[in-house]
Structure formats: structure tokens, C-alpha cells
Amino acid sequence: MSAFAGDITARRRGWLARVDGRTKFLFAFVLLGAVLASKGPSTPALAAGAAAALLVSSRVAAATIIMRLLPAVLIGMALFTAYTFLVGSDPTGHVFGAPTYREGFDLGLLLFCRIVGAAACLLFLVLATPAAELVALARWLRLPATLVELLALAYRFTFLLFEELVRIQEAMQARLAFRRGAPRLRNLGVLAGNLFIRAYERSRRVATAMRARGYAGRPVIDRRWPFSWRDLPALAFLGAVAALFVWRVAEGP
DSSP states (O other): OGGGHHHHHHTSSOGGGGSOHHHHHHHHHHHHHHHHHOSSSHHHHHHHHHHHHHHHHTTOOHHHHHHHHHHHHHHHHHHHHHHHHHSOSSEEEEETTEEEEHHHHHHHHHHHHHHHHHHHHHHHHHHHSOHHHHHHHHHHTTOOHHHHHHHHHHHHHHHHHHHHHHHHHHHHHHTTTTSTTSOHHHHHHHHHHHHHHHHHHHHHHHHHHHHHTTOOSOOOOOOOOOOOGGGHHHHHHHHHHHHHHHHHHHHOO
8 A cells, every 4th residue: 555655644643734735735836936947956956855854844754755756866867967968069077988068967957956846846745735635725726626526536446446456466366376387467467357347347336326325427525615823824934935935046046
């Protein structure tokens, strides 16, 4: 179940879990805008550090943050390396005989920091907000109601699909389907086929149950979500941090 650790992390009793989802969304949105608009690498790097520090202060494990940021770091490093060796007109040095360019180095460093900073901003929102609150946030943003409901149902049934997959896999392992020397490709095909059939049957049963409870295709997710005075301190703090980053972008790199 490690694939769903984001929602489990968001539900822990850190202070960010108790902050209104709209406050966290606006903070992440402003921070992301500052990262993308920055002309130097310092602002995206500071944004990534601020997002990580806020998550750690809210009892999110540092290992979880690092693992979630690792794909963005690897992509950024690949782009940084490619720009350093391929972009530019006048070589400024050599690494193992290959020329390096200062223009490519500067641009690659900026892209690397922007990628990691943007990923950290989105990670802040995901790890600090439970899935149910993200769905309510999507309705508050006036996204199409049908799309939001489909996303909510897809999220809910991802867990059921995973449980069904584990159940089928354990049953096949008990019958030595994945023993050494067994035809793995055929067994994987059998597993995928059974999973598809069971998922289809489960969807039919759920649709019948929803119609029996009066569901007629109209969205049932409510958008009403009043602010509370308890959110004001967090709103002021996150707003001050976001304003600081906007000021840094306005002042330059």
C-alpha cells in the first residue's frame, strides 16, 4: 500500500492537516508562480526548501519527501547535464575531454532548480491535504462536477483494485503460479485478465447499489465550505511567506 502513502501522510495530526485546503492551495499556487517566474536559481531553491521545511514541521517524514522529489531531481539533473555539454557557443572548460559551456551551465542550473521547486510546491499541496479535501477543493475551484466526481470515484476504487490485485496474486502464488521455471508471461496474462473481469463485475455491482440509493447521474459532492477563524493564523503565516517570495521575484534573481 506504499503507493497510497500520500493520503495517509496527509491525514496525520500535523498542523498543516488542520489548515483549510484553500489556504494551502493558494500558498502552493503563489509559490509555484514565483518559481516559474524567477530569473535565477536561488528563488526556486528557496521555495523547495521552504515547502520541505513546512512539511517536516507538520510531521511528514523527510524520507517521504526525498523519495517523492527523487524523480524530479533525476529529470533536472539529466537536463542540467545535457545543457552544460550541448548548449553554448564558446567552451569554458572540459570534462573527460568533452567541452562545457557557461551559458548551458547557467540555463541548466535554472531549469534544475525550477523543476525541483515546482515539484516541491505540488508535493506540499498533496502531502498536506487529504484526498477528500482535494476533491472538495476541486469543487470550490468550480471544476466540472462530473469530472470531480469521476476523479473521486477513481481514487476510491484504486484501493479496491489494488486489494483485488493482491488477493488474486496471493491465490496464484499459493498454487505455485510464480514458482521458478513457471511461464511468467502467461501467468501475468491470467492475472491481468482475472483482475479486469473482477473490476468489471465490481463496477456493475457498485452501479446497481448507487441506483438503488437514488443516484441518478447528478453530482452529489457539495461545494459549500466556510472559512473558520481558526484558519486565520495559518493564512497569515503562509501569506507572509508567499509574499516574501513574490517580493524576491519582483526584485530580481
